[in-house]
Each structure stands twice: as C-alpha cells, then as structure tokens.
Amino acid sequence: MLRTRFTEVFGVEHPIVQGGMMWAGRAELAAAVSQAGGLGIVTGLTQPTPAALREEIARTRDLTDKPFGVNLTILPSISPPPYAEYRQAIIDGGVKIVEIAGGNPATHLPYLKDAGIKVLHKCTSVKHAVKAQQVGVDGISIDGFECAGHPGENDTPGLVLIPAAAREIEIPMIASGGFADARGLVAALALGAHGVNMGTRFLCTAESPVAQVVKEQIVANSELDTQLIFRTMGNTARVADNAISRRVVEIERAGGTFDDVRDLVAGARGRKVFEDGDLDAGIWSAGQCQGLIHDIPTCADLIARMVREAEELITGRLTNAVVAGAGVRP
Structure with missing residues (x-):
C-alpha cells in the first residue's frame, strides 16, 4: 500500500485525488473515487x-462513508456567486476537506479551520504555492501546463x-496536470510530490456523469487534441x-x-456537451493526458490498477x- 504524507494528513487510503470538475464533480463520481x-x-x-450543494453533499454521504x-x-x-453561503453549506454538511482553486484562500481559511476542515489549495506556480503555505493551507495541489482548465500563464x-x-x-503536496496512470503516479512521487490529482x-x-460519447472521444483523442484558448487575454485555458x-x-x-467569443464559451454550452453528448455544442475541458487514456x-478498477x-x-x-x-539499465 502506498502511504505518503498526503494520505496521512488527509486521511485517505491511496494518494490519488479526483479533481473538482465543473458539471462532472457530482455525488456519483466523488463517492465512487x-x-x-x-x-x-x-x-x-x-x-x-x-x-442544492447541501443536498449533493448529503447524497454523497449516502453513497460512501469514506x-x-x-x-x-x-x-x-x-456577478460573483455567494461564496460565503456555499462555504457555509460545506461546513453545515460536515465535510472535512475542501479544495480551493482560483483566488486567494485566505478569505475562507478562518471559517474552514474553525470547522476543523483541511484545505487543499490548487496553484499553478511556485510563488502562489509558497504564498498559500504561508497563509496556512494544509496541502498544495501544484498544477502543471499539461492540465485541463487553467494552467496559469507561465x-x-x-x-x-x-x-x-x-x-x-513543506506541507503535503500533490501533483496535477498530465496524470492518468501508475507511471505518472510513480514519477510524481519521484519528483517530490506526495500523490496525484486527476x-x-x-x-x-x-x-x-457525462455522456458516453464524451468518454469515447477522450479515448479516441491523442495528446495533441487540445486547444489553448484565452491566451491573448491572460487567462489561458486548455480545452x-x-x-x-x-x-x-x-x-x-x-x-x-x-x-467576440462570449457566446461561444458560455458555460451553458459546455454543460450541453457533457449532458447531451453534442461534442461541438461548446468548449469542454480536457488535458493532454488524453493520449494516455x-x-x-x-473508479475502483482504475485506482486498484494504478496502485x-x-x-x-x-x-x-x-x-x-x-x-x-553513464546510464541506468533496467
């Protein structure tokens, strides 16, 4: 069994994390992982x-006691979402681990810490990872350029x-971006991480909980089948x-x-891809690791195989x- 600082601090069996994904991170998937x-x-x-988040948390707890x-x-x-209300829903739901991505976690940390919640912060640079460590998060998810979604601008x-x-x-750190199999997990451990985020x-x-045709397209795709959008806007996203x-x-x-692209990239169109299986309805996040899938x-078979x-x-x-x-021979 692979035991690392991440599994010990966050109380999980294997050093493998399912990343938070818009429209896909629902109870069925989270509970299965x-x-x-x-x-x-x-x-x-x-x-x-x-x-609705309160209900989804309760539904997840009905599916797993892990x-x-x-x-x-x-x-x-x-028009930002009511983050404080979402945060309170998490606290009220008895959740003990929160993954924060995007902005500075410091605003939410006092409330989460008071509730006994461990915070994993997703970063795309060493600078931001160090800052997150300084403000008191419990773990870092460091996100490389290969990732789906926003890889930063470096x-x-x-x-x-x-x-x-x-x-x-110095705190537990997991590696994100480009991971899909056991080879990536071992490589991440060798590079200094304590697990992987996929x-x-x-x-x-x-x-x-996405359409079968989306899954089949990921299998068919190679590592070359992504696009980098919003490059000219300083908000790069891999889709x-x-x-x-x-x-x-x-x-x-x-x-x-x-x-000029607002209508094309609307979230409702991306949701249509996942729910209806119309692969050209909108943009949808996918990483270069498609070439390894x-x-x-x-989820049980995948995790058991990786471990x-x-x-x-x-x-x-x-x-x-x-x-x-001068070399290493197997």
Missing part, C-alpha cells in the same frame, strides 16, 4: 445554489514545476479540440476580444535498476 480509497471531490459551483471533499473555485466575476510543465515546488513546500482520467470512468475551441482561437488570432474503467502497477514499478523495475556507466 472515495469508496475505492482515493479522495473524491464534489464541485461546489456545479450546484446552482448553496441549498472521506470526500468539496471544491470551491474562486474566480473574478461581474507554461511550466510538471516535470519542472513539481520538483521546483517540492524544494519550497481530472480528465476520472472524467473517463464508468461513474463519471478539448473541437469546432468551437478552434473558432475561439481563430477569433483571438484575428484580434478579437472576450466579447485507452479505456473507460470503473498495483505503481507498487510493481517501485519494487520491480526501479528497484532492480542498475547504474551502468
């Missing part, structure tokens, strides 16, 4: 109201970002390659502004490696 020994995450803002968390993503907005891939962050971070991989599982994302990139290259397993193969790699191939001259 947690029941299999990982850390499932319910996406707070997928629920339309704080009251630890699970709730994601709260804080983004600038003209374009630093995990192979560099993870060890750079590990040099500065979004796209868990999107493509039996319990994922699946489709007619809409290609059109957004074209408009940006022609000098377009956010107003070749099946649609249950088993990671242990085999560590105790087999890597243990038996011998230094031969």
